[in-house]
Structure formats: C-alpha cells, structure tokens
Amino acid sequence: MIKKILIVDDSPIARKMLKSCLPKDQGFEFEEACNGQEGFEKYKSISPDLTFMDLTMPVMTGYEAIEEIIKYDKNALIIVVTADVQLKAIKTVLDSGAYMVLRKPLKKEDLQVALLKAQDTLQQVE
C-alpha cells in the first residue's frame, strides 16, 4: 500500500498543486523537499512508498536525484512531474530508472491513474 509520499519540487505552489490533485481519503503521509539534494536525503531517512520529482531545481536537479535514489534503492518508485515535455527529457529520466513521467499542468485524472498503476507495481514487488 502507498502510504508515505515524498514530493520534491522547488516551487511551494507546485507542491501544493500536486497534493490537491491526490485523493484526500487515503490517509497519505506527505514529506516535502525543495531540491534534489534534500530529496535524496529525505528519501534515505523516510523510505517513501512513492516519490514525485520535478526536474529543474537548484542545488541538485531532478535528473541527478533520480540517479542517486535508484543507486540507493533500485526498486524506488519515482514519478517525474515536469513542464519539460520534450521527448529527449522524457527518455533521459526513464532511462535512469524513473517509473513514469507526468506533464504539468497536472490533471487529477492522470494523477489518479498513475497512482493506481503505482499501487499495482508496489504489490507485485512486495
């Protein structure tokens, strides 16, 4: 079951927008980080079930953070949420182990589908 969710994005508004798109009745616990470095640290300390990751961030970008996290935990479930929808960017993050890519602006429906898929995957791993 997905319980703990880590949201990594430098924009507080973007984190708020993401949270508002997630269902309220499933008792998710949220943890937030505002750059890739902080995201990686928090990942290690709380081991979230699911991570949402922005790409363009200061200190450490999402690209680097994904690589670090996957290196640390190859089963990490990372959903990239980005405004950069060019194929090149999408290919890069999928190659380095991200689970899927969602485009900004987020739609509730897309996010819920993503959540269900992630749930399934998580159960198979367990």
Place this chain on the structure above:
Amino acid sequence: MDEGGVAGFYRTIRMIFQQIFDAINLGIVILDRDLKVQGWNRWMEVHSGIPVNDIINTDIFNSFPHLNNSKFIRSCKSVFTFGNFCFFSQKLHHYLFPFKTTSYSDFRFDYMQQSCAMGPLRNDNNEITNLFIYVQDMTEVAVYEHKLVEMNMRDGLTGIYNRRFLETKLKEEFNRHKRYGGVFSIIMFDIDFFKKVNDTYGHQCGDFILKSISSRVATLIRNVDFMARYGGEEFCCLLPETGIQAATAVAERFRSAIEHQENNFDGNLIKVTISLGVAEFKVEMESPHSLIKKTDEALYRAKREGRNRISVMEWEETVHP
C-alpha cells in the same frame, strides 16, 4: 429577446458578414486543419478565376501546388499550434497566389505583388479549428517604390544615371579592384562649344542636344557599362573589365558617332562634336577621386589640343627596384 428574435438577429448579422466577406477589396481564404479550403471570397474568385464551388473542400495544394513548401507548412502548423499570426511580406515573397496584375504602369511585375497574413479562427470552446489567410494587392505600392529608387539613380533630363549613382558605382569598383586587382577604365566627355548651341538656338535646343547625344552614346556601350550625366554638358562612362586601349577604341566610336550625327531640332540640322578623356584604374591610385582627376586632365588636354579628339591619361609606371 425571444428565441426567434435572437435567431433572427444572428441571421441578419451572418448575412451582413457574408456580404462584407464578398465585397471587401481583399482576398480571404479559410483552411481547415487538413489544409482543405473552407472559405474563398469573391475577390479570390475574381483574381484566381477559380469559382468557390470548384475549390471548396479541396486540398489547397491541388490548386496551388507551389504552396507546398516548408515555410508555408511551417506557418500553418504554427498558427494551429500557437494561435499566432504569420506574415508573408511583399518584399520577400512577392506573392502567395500567382495572379495577373491589374494595375497599369510602365513598370510591370509578372504577378500581382501581395502582402499576406495568416491567423487562427476559433470555435466556441476557444479551440483553433481553422485558419484564415488574407491577401492584399500591393502592386501599385511596389511600382511606386521601384520608381522612387529609379528616380534617385537617374538624371531627370536624359534618363541616364546621375552623378551620385556613378560615384557610388565608381567607389565600389575602385575598392574591389584595389583589393582583388584587375582592370577598368572611365571615359569623360563633354560637348564642344555647347554654350554656343544654347546662345544660338536657346536652352530648349541645348536640352534636346543633351538628350540626343546621351541616347546615341547609350547605344554604343555594353550592358555592363554605366553611363551618367556628370555635370552640365559633361558625361562619364564606367567600363568594367576594360583596359586603356580598349577604352580608347570605345571613345573613338563615341567621337565618330557624334561627329556624324545630325540633330534635327525644329527643322534646324545641328551638328556638334565631343572631346574625350580616357583613364584606367591603377592600383597605386589612392582614391576614386585620383582616377577622376586623371580623366579630367586628359579631357582638358583634348580640349586644349583642338577639340573633337581623344586624349589618354599620362602615367609614369613606378619602377620597383
């Protein structure tokens, strides 16, 4: 307003727009996302000769295959994707639709010169479903522009180039030869005893002689040569790729042609002669002015030695030890 009233109101508005669409002095074309024609106003019918019923719902490239190029397709994509406007200026594109010109002028373009723009058309949900193209006839403006440019280059009386234009050309040639080497020459000539012509027959006759001589000489030069009215009765020819000997032969043709020409002014047969100076470009010359000065000196010598003759510039070759 009741339902019928609203519908009636919109019907009237539609009719008004349809009439404007067909009456406006502007071509309007509407395309859908497959680039099929969905609108073609009267103006387009008239100028293309294609009736609206023949073109509606057909691929625009069927009727205008030359539009199937990257710039046009890129523009359509951009309008459908971003909803922006694209512009096709007359200066660069000349036209989008090859139509016959309608305006009368001494300068003729092969096709109507057009300034065109393209923009989005949206439905009630703000989605871009179609694009429009408008076509504006710019032929007359383009003709005026050509005339203005010409006027700036030409002498009003004789129609040959003016001094300013020649000096610009001379500077270009001079700088090019200074850098890359090669030969070119200039001939300066003026009409002998021109004042006497004016005094005897009047200024109108003087003008007539100027025109007559310039048009005779113009028949003796090549397309690549430039001939200009340099001063009152003074003319100058720039002969690219021509050495001093060839230039002197050309000058002799001028001299002989004018000597034998009878100018008929109001029944008076008037003969005049010209004196000529010839000079060629030398790499040691400092500026175009030095070349003009050499030619002027030669012309002056021709005058002093008795007129109706040619004199060639004097040049001492600098010997490099």
Place this chain on the structure above:
Amino acid sequence: MMETHEEQIFTSEELEILQEIMNIAFGKSAADLADVIDTHVVLNVPFIDIMQVTDLPSYILNYVKDYRNISIVEQNFWGRFKGDALLVFSSGSGKELITMLQHGENTSLESDPIEILERETLMEVGNIIIGACVGKLAELLKDVVTYTPPMIILERFYNDAISENHFDPDKTAIVLKTDFSFTEGNVSGFLFLITSNDSIQWMKEALRVFIAQYE
C-alpha cells in the same frame, strides 16, 4: 527599491503561481517549437522582474552586453494580457537560421539580397517563438491574444538598437525573461515579455482562478 515594487504589485504567492505557470507554458512551447520548426529549442527557466520602465534599457543591456551585435524582433500582443514582446538574438543568428530553415530547399528567393532574407527569416522565427510563449501563457490564463506584425532591428550595436524613450516612462514594467538556444546551429538569445500596470488587475484575477482549480 525593486523589493517594494514587487510587494505592491504581486503577493509572494501570486509571484510563485506566475512562476509555475511560466515554467509550464515555456516547457510546452519548447516542445511545440521543436515540432513546428523542426529543431530542438532549449528554453531556460524563466524569471519575473518588476521595475520602473525607465530602468528597462539598462536591465536588458545587462543580459545582452556580451553580444557583439544584436537583432531584435518586437511584437505587441493584445488581449486582456497585453504588452510588448522583445526577442533579442545574438549576432549572426539570422544567417545561421537561413541555413537551418531552408534545408537545401530551392526557393525563388535566390536573387534577393542576403539582408532581406536575414530580416525575413529572423522575423519568421521570432514571430513563431513569441507566438509560442505568449500564446501558451495566455492559454493557461484563459485568455486569447492577437499580435501586431513583427518589427525588426537587424545587427546593430545595443545602444543604437534600444533607446531610452522606447517605452512609456510612467509605467511599471513586469518583465518575464527567459533565455533560449537552438541545439543545432549557433543561435541564442533572450525573450523579454513586458507588460504593464494595465494588465495587472486582470493578471491577479487570472492567477487566482488558475490556482482555485487546485484548492
């Protein structure tokens, strides 16, 4: 000084929303641009600055001072969101773009002087980039804008290109800035979207409506 202006005009939350909307808009523009002009365009993270209009020339100079010459494509956009878009290209961009866009296509333009071709190519590409960025931004804010035909200043020194009296001095400028580069060819530059007091009330409302979807 700049701080106080920002305080007066937008709250910090409004600025954050605007920033996020710009990230989204320009990200989408870059992807669509790749499709329309067939080359990959990198649009970097945009920034918002607020200043007096009279400070604009020196502000812009600060970004483009490393360019030997600049070419500027300028377009006004009109909607509830209205203002001035300035696209500043680095020297030589026009010639690079001609080669990139023609793809060896033989057009009837060969007889035209290179300067006209350069001018038209910059205008075409400028028009598309401006349309993409402004259009996406307006779309997210539920607005539809129209544009004036692009004007161009070709290969000039900066001081000859932008003058003090270019802008209305009584206004406050909200500047949305991004830099871009083409992965192919040596083309880069800056985009400045300059909007003023007139659009502020509408913009605040549009930002509120946008974020309300997520509350």
